[in-house]
Amino acid sequence: MRETIEFTLNGEPVSLDTDGDRILLWVLRTDLELTGTKYGCGIGLCGSCTVLVDGEAERSCALPLRAVRGREVVTIEGLAGGEVLHPLQEEFAERGALQCGYCTPGMLMNAAGLLNGNPHPSREEIVDGMEGNLCRCGAHKRIIEAIDAASKRM
């Protein structure tokens, strides 16, 4: 059923006239041409599609568009403040905390959500908080270190 859905995306107001049952991941990637948010499994198991909704990490592959009505959505394209990278992005880059890079947007957004809720997590809390984000290339160690380093700077 078509309806008008308004929300904030990366700081800008968005208004879409579409079926509210559609899944946020695909609306972002297709209608809004923001392809940084990735499809990995489509059923919430890998975390590649993670975005922030009102500051909390959410799996966009499991979220109907209707669920973000009136809320603030941030994708990887909105994580940086203009030209200035987010400390997480800087630390991931600095430490080479990625190989293929396909899981990276989801890793970064999940980490951003983690730090929003717990600005100075212990290493165990970081590992625990990232447990649901999968990486096949094996950048695990560097990802945890990058999040740890970013949290200490923030």
Next chain:
Amino acid sequence: MAIDTDGKVTIWMPRPEMGQGSRTGLTMILADELEADWDRIELIQALAGPRAVWGSMTAGGSTSIRQFWGPMGDAGATARQMLVAAAAARWGVPVETCRAEGHAVHRGTTGEKLGYGELVEDAARLPVPEEVVRKDPSEFRYIDRPIPRLDIPSKVDGSAVFGFDFRVPDMKFATIRRCPVFGGQLRGFDDTETLRVNGVEQVVEFSEGVAVVAGSSWAAMKGMDALVIDWDEGPNAGLSSEQIHDQLAQAATEEPMEAERTGDDPRAMLDGAAKRIEAVYECAYVSHSPMEPMVATAHVHKDSVDVWVPTQAAQTCQNTAARVLDMPREQVRIHTLFSGGAFGRRLQADYVSDAVQISRSIGGPVQVFWTRVEDTQHGFYRPISRHHLEAGFDAAGNFTVWRHKVVAHSMSSRTDRVDNSALAGARSLSYDWPSSLIEWKMSNTPIPVGAWRSVYAAQGWFATEGFIDEVAAELGRDPFEFRMELLKDDPRMQEVLRVAAEAIGWSRETPEGTGIGIACGFCFGGRVAHAAEVSVDSRHRVKVHRIESAIDSGWVVNPDSVAAQVEGGVVLALQTVLHGEITLRNGRVEQETFAEFPLVTMEEAPLVNTHIVKGGSPLGGVGEPPIPPLAPAVVNAVYAATGKRLRSIPIRTDDLR
């Protein structure tokens, strides 16, 4: 390569980037020889072209740096020589008085210099020098330094274009389904409900199955869910993992082919042994499961085609599209995109075949993508294998003979000769066996198999390194010392073992329930030893805490990329130990997603410390060598912790009860 009059250097990159860092490494080699400034270089991914021009463009076998050290360095050095010659001519001085440094040619010690941009037009008119003069390694400015990878910036801000992210005007999106049973085919379908899904445009058949074409990816998937498909399941509809297991076990009882024999007659040694020990090691089918499922965007024009695809093998894609479309290869433009992981899966061009067929059917551009389920169930899996090992001892207790029989699916499928590639890790080892017999028995199945990072080496070394530990235990010897003794003819392997052992603290006592294990391996030009520290809890769960890795692949181009490949190799290989298994029931893969084929999580990932050992020339591979020794290092550590031998991967908790 090209240099423009502003001095910007453009490099056409023959090999793809899938996160392994070769594009950066190859750029370092060229830039170093050119004496180019790092920030004045731009990369263009080369279109697939003839081997005669490009050599192999395939990233496989850990070859990218090895095979292009020559051409990339020669290109940079040749250009440098021509720029220096142009400057010398401009100044009217001997070439010997000029030198290249920092994107310019300098005249003696006068302080005068000319930038590359100012010289390039003159240089381009000069004859290409016949003799290429490469730098002395002491002059390297990039090589052997940890240069940040060039692909990283676009991968942390979301702008990197992977296969799923590529867009071209008016393109459609399609998802496909193949017969879930290997060897089956499409009989028909009812698309009534599919065509009612908003956004779905049409349903098309192609050689391997059926595709739903839509205006968006989401609509294509919804449409596919609604499609009623009638499959002819073919001859394999009853095939199960139990049958395949039994088939290999049966094959192991049949007469094998002799692949290698060393020392005194090993058969006589076995027959005459005072004592023999034997063991069977087994490896499961494993899926590549890169984070980005298979995807390709194709646009078939009247007499040409463009394909934008994450691939390891652009020339294979070109050949495949040319064959499928019956089109001259020159008319096939393969645009290589970033791969969201590959590990050998993207050496295959099956998904390119799908895409060009579907584009031809609909007469326009289309992105053909696989779902996670399709990707898991239609892979080219790491072959299943079974290893029979035997060791003999004389009456005095001396180790006298080693036997390793490999039973596996052969990718070459030749029945008239030994498949030596399938015997990686089993034959041609540098172990100085007292005598040895290596045997081969092919046992092929209808399950598609392919190269999975390190190909057969992981399976062969798992059995070899696991059983060496058993022989050492039988002899009451320290497994590290025992290996060192047998490797006296391979000092480079001894050195990686020694470094890994020292880093883990080999001879220290470990607490109850924990253990240290070690293993080594050689493949694709690289030697690696891993030392593993593990614990096994009261519920028999294995936790790998730390891996100390030593790698000797000769010269190093980018030490940070080497470390990343070792760290990543450890995690990828650990998945095959802890979880990675593809099983069959009723001719179809049972696993669908990461729920049934779990990857290594953050909590499971061990600390990995990489120690680079520069054992000398030649340049060896880096991507694959870290894989083979990991599984045996872990099971050997589990033995040290529990006294129980794990001889089958993935391991099962029940095996430790």
